[in-house]
Amino acid sequence: MMRKQENRMKEVVQNMPISTEEMAVAAAGIQEELEAYIDPVKKEYLPRFFKTGKGQYGEGDKFLGVVVPNTRLVAKRHKDAPFGVMAALLRSEWHECRLCALLMLVERFRKSDEKSRKDIYDFYLSQTARINNWDLVDLSAPGIVGEYLKDKPREDLYRLAGSPLLWEQRIAVVSTYTLIKNNDFIDILRLSEGFVAQDACTSVHAPEVPRNAPPLHDLMQKAVGWMLRELGKRDKDLLVQFLEKYCTVMPRTMLRYAIEKFPDEERKGFMKR
Structure with a gap:
């Protein structure tokens, strides 16, 4: 019974009306959490590794310099955020913000019922234009x-x-x-x-x-x-x-x-x- 109540509460929170401004503020807060894990060496290395130069497959992408395990830590803390917040993260110029949103979805999917999984699946397919590097896809x-x-x-x-x-x-x-x-x-x-x-x-x-x-x-x-x-x-x-x-x-x-x-x-x- 307690588990059902917890799941219902999460569903209510996820479906609560939230303004565009509130979504942006929430996404900015998640970005700040990611920024706490910035590694200057990775910040310099990752743009080269993911081919962000002119004419390359990742042209123009920008990196904070956060490694995947730390991005995953932040994602797990926010897996129950509304889709609007995830959409705001997916619109970010920062690669790690987009990855964080996707890892939030993966984490939520793993623990969701069939109806919620369908919603996550549909949302994911609606966002493919922002899933725009091989690691974002593969993870x-x-x-x-x-x-x-x-x-x-x-x-x-x-x-x-x-x-x-x-x-x-x-x-x-x-x-x-x-x-x-x-x-x-x-x-x-x-x-x-x-x-x-x-x-x-x-x-x-x-x-x-x-x-x-x-x-x-x-x-x-x-x-x-x-x-x-x-x-x-x-x-x-x-x-x-x-x-x-x-x-x-x-x-x-x-x-x-x-x-x-x-x-x-x-x-x-x-x-x-």
Whole structure:
């Protein structure tokens, strides 16, 4: 009974009307908590690591210099904040503020009932324009999109995969990590086929990937290869079947990531094809 009352109180707090000004003030308070963890060395290093220079994938992103474990500490303290506060954080120019909002969502999702999970899932997908670097995707998509879709239709994965936006494509692929861990391999195989087709312009084609799509971004090659590698940890024979069919047209980076755990001779054999 006490647990139900606590959950109900959290739901009331999350759904209380809150003005735009109040949301901004709350988000600013969370940013101040993050700023208490600033590491000057990280502040200088992170923009280079996340490729924020002109023409790079993270162009223009700004970093406070806070490491992920400390961002996670702040996120756990505020996981029950209203969506409006999280949206304000996601609009921030600071990378760590956006990450904090996403970790807040992951933490809340983990402890929510089905109705609340649907709300979190819908909110997350409404904010994909602000989930705009690989770490933001990788630290949130499996725990929200992947978890939510474990027992549901997967149309959203294919919609995201067909997006022209790099980060929506990555959300689609990395979300399958949760499915793979549950021995559900259908979607990563289908998505991988589509992305191979996108890059190779072969007759291999999945309808969710446009035929006139540009060559596959390096970060997507790595993401697909990574998920295929995770599949291979659980069913190597299935991965080998996929590679035997597509290794000659797969992007080399994707293939290299997929076979990273293979014995040396087997790995070299695939790379020579």
